[in-house]
Amino acid sequence: MSIFIDKTTRIIVQGITGKEGSFWTGHMIDMGAKVVAGVTPGKEGERVREVPVYHSVARAQAALRDGGEDEAEAAMLFVPPRFTKDAVYEALDAGVRKIVTIADGIPLHDQIEIRAAARSMGAQVVGGNTSGVISPGQSMLGIFPYWIERVYKPGSIGVMTRSGSLTNEVTAMIVEEGFGVSTLIGVGGDPVPGTRFAEFLDDFEADPDTNGVVIVGELGGTMEEEVAAAIDEGRFTKPLVAFIGGRTAPKGKRMGHAGAIVTGNAGTVVAKSEALTAAGALVADRPSKVGTMLRSLIAEPR
Amino acid sequence: MKRFEFQGKDLFARVGIRIPASRLVRIMEPDGTASPGGMEGALKRVDTAVRELSRKGGGTAVSRVVVKAQLDMGGRGKAGLIRVVDAGESGTGGDSAEPGGEAGLASAAVEAARDILSKGYTVPALLIEEAVTFQQELYLSISPEPTEARYVVLASAEGGVDIETLAAERPEAIKRVYIDPFRGLQAYQSRGLAYDLGLEGSLAKDLARLLTQLYTLFTQFDAELVEINPVFVTKGTAGSEPALVAGDAKVIIDDNSLHRHPDFQTVREQYDSDAAYEAALEGIPYLQFDGDISLMCAGAGLATTVFDLVNYEGGHVANYLEFGGPNYNKAQRAMELCLKNSSSVILIVTFGTIARADVMAEGVVTAIKNLKPDRPIVTCIRGTNEEQAHTTLREAGLEPLYNTEEAVRRAVALAAAATAQNNRGDIPQDATHDASGEAQA
Structure with missing residues (x-):
């Protein structure tokens, strides 16, 4: 099994006819994703990999209903950052409740409004500034090099991450140790991610095929501390290993991701590590230790 | 984009906030x-x-x-x-x-x-x-609050001090007002804050007006932070009531929103080195340090981790440079920026998906051919099409590494060897450089 998406998840791709959109829609389908419709304003009637294209999400949903099919429940956005808020609202208003946006550069105030709107409607937006979500062997909403076998393999470890490149690095360590991934969720590197680490813990806790979780965090914000609180409160009881980048980053400097900055006393890697360790999680100070730490917690055959 | 105090105060004046x-x-x-x-x-x-x-x-x-x-x-x-x-x-x-x-x-x-x-x-x-003659100093700021997706006003009747110290020592001295992004700041919230800060009469009205103006600025200019510390409460004189005047101005504009604000240009004076400025013009994240290892990495999280690993291994970073995302075909530009530093080794680490390994390896080899770098280069380029990337690197006489930590150790060792050589006095001009580096520190 998996969380957020599986092979039955019906997906609409917004921005499907663009260069990135059409290329990655192909890879999503190859990975098993059930892409039922695409949207690009002005391109209704075209097809991408046999997927019908519509002017709008609402028109795509209507066509699915008219054809006797269920509506799409998830949307993958290949939409530039400055139009992302509009695309998210369009999907929300057309009844979509799971939305993934990879856009890097969404305006900060848009990020706030996107998260506020999604929460008020009981929806989850994942991203932006992320590689997306993948349940290896089942489905993918995003842009992962799943074809590199030493990095992406189906298995029992849930992964949540703030960084795409670092995820490849850490996932390779998980796979090297003989594990695989149930679902990987890139919450993204922005200061206001649509959905936060701790908000996926209930699903990972409930998923019978997830035996443990790895979080790939970094300096800045409070998402790692929220995970520690969830463990403390007993909401999450499975083994958890964290790697957190930016331990030696100087205060006040933005390290790559917009969200990766220590301001004041909040957001240091030391504080995050202490909170997680106190809650009973293991914290790796280097990616290479993640696999062996998992192995020390999970007696799963190699 | 951080604004200098005088630029922040120009923005304050535009929304009607009083400045000296x-x-x-x-x-x-x-x-x-x-x-x-x-x-x-x-x-x-x-x-x-x-x-x-x-x-x-x-x-x-x-x-x-x-x-x-x-x-x-x-x-x-x-x-x-x-x-x-x-x-x-x-x-x-x-x-x-x-x-x-x-x-x-x-x-x-x-x-x-x-x-x-x-x-x-x-x-x-x-x-x-x-200079403003004041009877009290306040603190006032607005910033995003990501957890509940709203904005937060921080205010204190004890301004003029380091707010982080105050927050740590006397958290009760800081008042918070949360703003719903769709409703915006409500009048009752501004009024309530004024009274909570102990202001009365015309000063309470002034505070409410000031907060409204500051929120207007915050939203209108897509700020990630607007902060006034201190807000002076002036001494009233015969014929004039006490008033609120902005003593300082800290305004940071959201970089992702700059397309909405063409007035804010990227200019040289905002950066601490030519390389940092040129990187900013290219949209390449860059930070200047004073060590001897130039980082040329793709992917923000990976670059940050390599930065940590270099420090763990006892190395010193000369610059942090991240040429992933939309910049993955800018290897030559990235290397030029690294070469502006007096580093003794360039460490290239990537693990990209869209930022294809073969394209980056090709870019690195071309850059070496064109720029003829005077220092060793360590490459650890992985991700999409990495087999092709490694063939390209080998053909150019480079040794492709797979393991990030091994690459870091290699770079730190090369940097240490270069330092040892300089200390033996083999290269007089570099010894001079060391001396001037110490003088600055």
Whole structure:
């Protein structure tokens, strides 16, 4: 099994006819994703990999209903950052409740409004500034090099991450140790991610095929501390290993991701590590230790 | 994009926030070149500025001014980069006439400016302000609150101090007001905050108005932070009520929103090195350090982790550079920026998906061919099409590594070897460089 998406998840791709959109829609389908419709304003009637294209999400949903099919429940956005808020609202208003946006550069105030709107409607937006979500062997909403076998393999470890490149690095360590991934969720590197680490813990806790979780965090914000609180409160009881980048980053400097900055006393890697360790999680100070730490917690055959 | 204090105050003035009367004296032009006349020219402009200020308002003479270095740095006061001077301070005699009066004030300000500019900081400009006589200092800021997806106003009746210290020591002294992004700031919230800060009468109304103006600025200019510390509560005089005046201005505009604000241009004076400025123009994340290992990484999280690993292994980073995402085909530009540093090794680590390994390897090989770098290069390029990437690197005589930590150790060892060689005095000009580096530190 998996969380957020599986092979039955019906997906609409917004921005499907663009260069990135059409290329990655192909890879999503190859990975098993059930892409039922695409949207690009002005391109209704075209097809991408046999997927019908519509002017709008609402028109795509209507066509699915008219054809006797269920509506799409998830949307993958290949939409530039400055139009992302509009695309998210369009999907929300057309009844979509799971939305993934990879856009890097969404305006900060848009990020706030996107998260506020999604929460008020009981929806989850994942991203932006992320590689997306993948349940290896089942489905993918995003842009992962799943074809590199030493990095992406189906298995029992849930992964949540703030960084795409670092995820490849850490996932390779998980796979090297003989594990695989149930679902990987890139919450993204922005200061206001649509959905936060701790908000996926209930699903990972409930998923019978997830035996443990790895979080790939970094300096800045409070998402790692929220995970520690969830463990403390007993909401999450499975083994958890964290790697957190930016331990030696100087205060006040933005390290790559917009969200990766220590301001004041909040957001240091030391504080995050202490909170997680106190809650009973293991914290790796280097990616290479993640696999062996998992192995020390999970007696799963190699 | 951080704005200097004077730029923040310009924005304040646009939304009606009261700021002290002031004059700006440039030391550098926005493009980073020196303003005319060197130090003496600048001091002459300080003199003129103070004389203009002291005559303003026709009658009410300004008896004290503040000379404030304009640069992106916290703790300017402690560093001696903010100086309050009055006419009596100039006791040097000579031609500056007796203490008091316009001439005395100007010459005191000139001395303060000379002192500030002699401290070794890069100071693009000085802001000369009329000193405000106040009875109290407040703190006020607005920033995003990501957890609940809203904005948060932080306010305190004990402003003028380091807010982080106050938050740690006396958290109850900081009031919070949360703003729903769709409703915006409500009048009752501003009023309530004023009373919670202990303000009454016209000051309570002033605070409510100030907060509304600050929120307008925050939303209108897509700010990630607007902060006034301190907000001066002025002493009322006969015929004038006490009022609120912005003593400082910290405004950071969201980089992702700059397309909505073409007025905010990327200019040289905002950066601490040519390389940092040129990287910003390219949209390449770059941070300047003073070590000897240039990082040329793709992917923000990976670059940050490599930065940590270099430090763990006892190495020293010369620059942090991230050429992933939309910049993955800019290997040559990235290497040029690294070569602007006096580093002794370039460490390239990538693990990209869209940022294809084969494209990056090709770019690195081309860059080496064109730039002929004078220092060793360690490559650990992985991700999409990595087999092709490794073939490309091998054909160019480079050894492709797979393991990030191995690559880091290799780079740290190369840097250490270069330092050891320099210390033996084999290369005199580099020894000179070391000495000047120590002098700066």
